[in-house]
Amino acid sequence: MTRPELATAATDAFARIHGGAPDGLWSSPGRVNLIGEHTDYNEGFVFPFAINRHTVVAARLRDDRMVRVSSGLRDGVEEVAIDDLAPDALGGWSAYALGVIWAAGQLGTDLSEARGLDLHVESDVPLGAGLSSSAALEGAVAVAIDELWGLGLDRRTLARIGRLAENEAVGAPTGIMDQSAVLLGQRDSGVLLDCRSLESTIVPLAFEAQGLAVLVIDTRVEHAHANGGYAERRASCERGAAGLGVSSLRDVAVDDLERAEQVLDEETFRRVRHIVTENARVLAVVDALRDSGPRSIGPLLAESHASMRDDFEISVPELDLAVSTAVAAGAIGSRMTGGGFGGAAIALVERDDLASISQRIHEAFAAAGFTEPATFEVLPSQGATRV
Ligand code: GLA
DSSP: OOHHHHHHHHHHHHHHHHOSOOSEEEEEEEEEEEEOOSOGGGTOEEEEEEEEEEEEEEEEEOSSSEEEEEETTSSSEEEEEGGGOOGGGOOSTHHHHHHHHHHHHHTTOOOTTOOOEEEEEEEOSOTTSSSOHHHHHHHHHHHHHHHHTTOOOOHHHHHHHHHHIIIIIIOOOOOSHHHHHHHHOOTTEEEEEETTTOOEEEEEOOTTTTTEEEEEEEOOOOOOTTSTHHHHHHHHHHHHHHHHTOSSGGGOOGGGHHHHHHHSOHHHHHHHHHHHHHHHHHHHHHHHHHHHOGGGOHHHHHHHHHIIIIISOOOOHHHHHHHHHHHHTTOSEEEEESSOSSSEEEEEEEGGGHHHHHHHHHHHHHHHTOOOOEEEEEOOOOOSEEO
């Protein structure tokens, strides 16, 4: 769906479910991470971009203190009083939306006089594909309440609100990359984010300008961040930092790895090596884009994927096959993107090769007996905004 179609769907459903017209529509994109995986919660560097897949929220102020939220993807309306918002009281899909309102209150917004809201959500960000459908919902609700309640919060604060919602209301121990990407993105550009200072720089990608395209290969292997591997990797990183006597792995340089190998157990060392080298690769990609243009970043994307596969061990056979097939079919570079354990890979390709590379990937998946992947192009796009 295009964004105007989503907006129309949201307006129509809003009228049907809540009655009348919304006060406005706000939209947030999903994101693709170009490079910098699992570095965000280690206070490192990430380099994602917002994409042309969106979540649109139709919203209207109420005269009471209730928040009522509905979605095109589910039946029914979830309802809670602003005074009753608390992580324990929230669950299911609506925890993302309602959690943002709770989190705003935790991070300095006075909710005691805030008017209630009717909200309806429509989205074409695929769920569970590693394209941040959750951050898209958080981002759209964040910009909606910012404007409807006249909060005047900056994007960095809105991103922190989204992360708090995700961590506490949803219960997923993620970093701040996704919320930052969807709130700060710009057309044909990436967001270089220092996850320690939260300083961000918009860096032109020039994919569009140079005739390149980004192919997403959604393996349809489902990942769930709230449980299992993600939290375990985060714990290994904390163990590694503690073993090296630093507060976070941001403070470990590539030159320190030799010493780290002597101090840490073998597995923790490999986890640490991924984070440390990935931070360096993020900065190298930004330099390469500036100095030599987008066709020069392929080897860094390949190294990043190998590091996630071998050192951090968050890839799955479907992701490895997507990446190796894309490269064999002529992609400039390819890697898995997002938290891992399933989800999507990306391939940077010449626009003219999009169809042939995508076909080769479908054939390879069929030959391997894997579930058919979904392949589609995404464009680096503008971040969350009023529609
Ligand atoms: C998920 C999390 C992010 C980040 C990535 C891995 O997308 O939400 O905070 O940690 O995984 O880079």
